[in-house]
Amino acid sequence: MISDYPGSVDVLTQRVHCEREKLLRIAALITDVVDGDARFLPTARHYDSLARDLATELDGIAALAAGRKGDTISWDRLNRLLERAEKVVIEAQCFLESVLYRVHLLDRGSGDAADAFLAYLGAGSQVRHRIVTGMSAGSASINHTLDLVRLPFPAVTVWDLPVVAHEFGHHLVRELRHVSGNDERPLKRFTQDNLAAEVRFRKGDPQASADADAAKLRLEETAADAYATYTLGPAYAYACLVLRVDPTRAMRSPTTHPSWCRRIHLAAAVLRAIKRRTGRQQYAQAADCVEALWRSMTDSPPVAPRTAAHVARHADVLVECLARHAHDALYDAGSRPASIMECLTADGEVSLPSGTTPAHVVNAAWSWRLGEWDRFSALGPRVNARALKLICSTSGP
Template identity: 25%
Template structure:
């Protein structure tokens, strides 16, 4: 086999791989049909329980009839039973005795039916459903990327066909390798991440974190639908950019504020004022430097102190202080976060500002002997401009400083320890309230982190089942 023939085989195989990726929608749609079937089965259980109730009534009526010795039907039924016994030659069991067993059998059937219904309900509640907007965005994104790759494969094949049989096809090989290692590998990784993420959610191996993240996304973006999926990578910068990926191993409630950071990385591209802000940038610095800082400002604006806690206490490295015009350091990013929080509560005398002071103090203590960030005043000025642009964005709903106090007073005690069967407080709250209160409770009682985590998930599921007051939905400011 010549090198040209080998390359032709590789191109054909690559086309098959791309075609397989195009099947991702049908795979997702098949999941939707399974969920629809589950819902139909659940709906049918109501009729089954009605049938069981009617069977009990009939059984009770027959028992009363057979208990009346003077009732002529009783004698007729006994005659019929006797003829059946003689014909089939089996041991007689009186009708009263048989009827006595029926309620127990009906009860057993009902218990089995309840178990089946509960299993179906759990499966339906855990599985994530792709609505029409999700499917449309997925189809558009994948179709565009697959088409680009297919056109490049066709061009490579055309270039290859123009070469003489013994010609050196090195340049075509190089283009093929570049295509595979670049666009193809990224597309295939997205494909696997998407299907794998759906599977992890369907089996609840993410600990319900993505379900909570869905609620968080709905609160932040008022007119856009996003879907949270666990993933080995955490990025929105791909064709599947309507997905918000929770990168492994950050599948806990404590890293949920990073969802807002991922949104911030892509949000400015859809909002002209924010796009202008990022494009204006900071003199002498690359766009990536500014984009990262803007995403931090976005996340802080929409998540409040919870993002400051997650970023500085779980992810940022205080020794990452080297200034680089291309990439912002963790120390520089922290400056933006705390300056943005100050912009959100300029008075500085509220409980909101008090907890911000606590978080910043802990970060500063960890930064002992660390080089100060590049020109803090330039960073603060950029943050003030970012805050103004975010405030003017009508599509965003920010975390209000006053909500910190309200949420802490309502939920902190319930989240901070063992439940002991106590009812959940019947007060309105949002998912952002829940995550911020969790962090507030953890700051006060770090040894109770495990209990707080469990209580957050339990309270969220309690509300999902319809047992809590409606969320506090305020108009955007």
């Protein structure tokens, strides 16, 4: 027989203890698995700091509950904190799985190539905060709890990297700093200004405020699309069209994303905006190629003039923003992809053209894939392996 049942404070205190121990146990597990590997140490330390901060907050809630005898406030605070802790635990599990996978070379080195690619993107955007990579059963995505980009399981390919650049674009919405060094976030300002304009336009519409969150997400997608195109040229649109777009649904607009029709036309508009800014015809030619692939894949009608004008305005604003605050991130269109394509299929060691970057390698890989469509099944794995190796060798300063 139980003679003395626990009260509310007792239960809350014990729950705090269990959650606290779980967080610290995971931190210790990560430290053991990472085992000093320099590739993963920054994230292990970051998680350890997060876990200890959450443990301290849990202790504070237990102390508060003891003083208040387990009132509603204590339980509300605990529940909110547990929601935050759950996100950290989920990302920690994803990170741990990725570390084990990579340490045992089950990804065949693709994780190192993805890290090198993200380091290249960060350097071009002058974002020093390190992005972490993990594995995902789905497509690439980003979570801001640990700033973790989930890569496709079982291994990221060179064909996936443009989508990884898009996910990095979401990171830039939060992290890209003003060129003057102040605390303003230019891409975030773009989303805020356009959201405010939409709210003003729909003033009096009872549904407007309910739609605001979805509109904010769509604007962030637009900013991330523009960045991925700015830094990777046509390869981003190629990757979307070949790997992600369903031509039969390209005109549909999900709640949180613009339609694929609008997104692909934004990519072309960004390339044309870069051409106007730089005067280099290669960007307009790249836009022509993107639009040609779109027409080849879909039977969608042309974009309405009003929509096209709206997309072009967004492209102009975002290119101006990126040119000012992330100038070094611009993809340097030129003649390199043709010579790099030869390197992707050559036997033995190769000598890349001077100034080759990971962005050039990705574009060359996509140009090869589109130009050698019938040979992709046979030669694709070899080209991918060579491309990932070249990305690792060209990602340095």
